[in-house]
Amino acid sequence: MMVLKFYLCISFEDLSIVVSKTPMYKQFCHIPLDQDAPTDTAMMKITKKYGLEIIQQLKLNDNFIRELRKQKIIKGRKLRVDTTVIESNIAYPTDAELLFKGVQKLETTMTTIKEKCGQNVRKYAKKNERNEAKTS
Structure with a gap:
């Protein structure tokens, strides 16, 4: 669930709700479809107990990408991001x-x-x- 939290950039409370309502996320987190996801307080306690540093040291994202490469689900090419910001008028779609x-x-x-x-x-x-x- 921590992978989803970092991927979706959401709070523990929102994560609990999203995972409980989305069967695909439940399957990803190995939670049976007939059960609810852990509550936000439970996830906060686990994070506090083990520490955010430990979770970040696990390098969940790196391990996840390595596993996807191994299974040939992704090619694992490099990603470039340009962070140049240019002011412009944006026409929002109606x-x-x-x-x-x-x-x-x-x-x-x-x-x-x-x-x-x-x-x-x-x-x-x-x-x-x-x-x-x-x-x-």
Whole structure:
């Protein structure tokens, strides 16, 4: 659970709730699906008992990555991070824009699936067909 705590960057209280409600995290932590995760106070006591230094000395992240490499789940290439900060105006997406982009993505995916299944697919949108009909 400490790997998840460091990975998700959350508090003990949030960690307990997230692990209890997420079957994938329960399986990762070897907690039976019919049981709840340890409480936040229990995890704090364990951390206090063994000390945060001991947990950090275990290098959980390094051991975890080494094991993933060994099992060939990841390639373990180097990661570069650029921390340059540039001030700029950010245009945050609206709900309507996100919905529109989602609909577009679904439409292109469905078109691709229909083409692969051998169905006839319209090559132009209805809007373009109406404009062509008006100009003719």
